[in-house]
Amino acid sequence: MLETYPSKLIEDAVNEIAKLPGIGRRTALRLALHILKCDISEVEALGNSIINLRKEIKYCKVCYNISDDDICSICSNTSRDHSIICVVEDTKDVTAIEKTSQYKGVYHVLNGVISPIEGIGPEDLNIQTLLNKAYSGNIKEIIMALPATIEGDTTIFYLYKKLKDYNILISTIARGIAIGDTIEYTDEITLGRSIIDRYPYEPNIKSNVKYCKD
Numbered sequence: 001m002l003e004t005y006p007s008k009l010i011e012d013a014v015n016e017i018a019k020l021p022g023i024g025r026r027t028a029l030r031l032a033l034h035i036l037k038c039d040i041s042e043v044e045a046l047g048n049s050i051i052n053l054r055k056e057i058k059y060c061k062v063c064y065n066i067s068d069d070d071i072c073s074i075c076s077n078t079s080r081d082h083s084i085i086c087v088v089e090d091t092k093d094v095t096a097i098e099k100t101s102q103y104k105g106v107y108h109v110l111n112g113v114i115s116p117i118e119g120i121g122p123e124d125l126n127i128q129t130l131l132n133k134a135y136s137g138n139i140k141e142i143i144m145a146l147p148a149t150i151e152g153d154t155t156i157f158y159l160y161k162k163l164k165d166y167n168i169l170i171s172t173i174a175r176g177i178a179i180g181d182t183i184e185y186t187d188e189i190t191l192g193r194s195i196i197d198r199y200p201y202e203p204n205i206k207s208n209v210k211y212c213k214d
Helices: 008-017 025-037 040-056 091-100 128-135 150-163 188-196 205-211
Strands: 081-088 105-109 141-144 169-172
Touching: 008 025, 081 091, 081 128, 091 105, 105 128, 128 150, 141 150, 150 169
Parallel strands: 081 105, 081 141, 141 169
Antiparallel strands: none
16 A cells, blocks of 8 residues: 655655664654654754764774774773684674673674575685784684574684694584574673673585585
């Protein structure tokens, strides 16, 4: 059924808000009407914060996490253990792990996982820079904190093949996280324990190799 609105301005706002993930048109309409009731200064502050976010946000040149500066606050923190790297899919996972207060190393954001179905290969991710860090000889452990999915396991297996000949411990978080779950939606206690109870990665060749191309 075609929706009609009392104003073209409302319709345009609903169309744009509904493009956001998880926002349907009814929710978009409620948000648009709520914005109409707000003080103009509040609306301007909201609009300016979104515009500034898109224009001025940076990505850390070391770990690719979202940052206000060229180097993020985690990578520039000398109290963190820079010899331990936690590999995650995206920024949301960094935030989730940091909330646990159980991890004191640094991160590397891949910006995705290998997914042949979606046409995402190793060359589309921040993999080569991770390998460069490993090859530098300054890394003692790489923790794979990727989603418990076929794509996540495929990515871990690919990285393992690239790193296995170097003197680096390759570990993965404990599977207190259910199969198919993503890091960002895991509760803090379970995620914290998964980080603490991580174990050396041992590939299941039979289940992984068919998904992965070197």
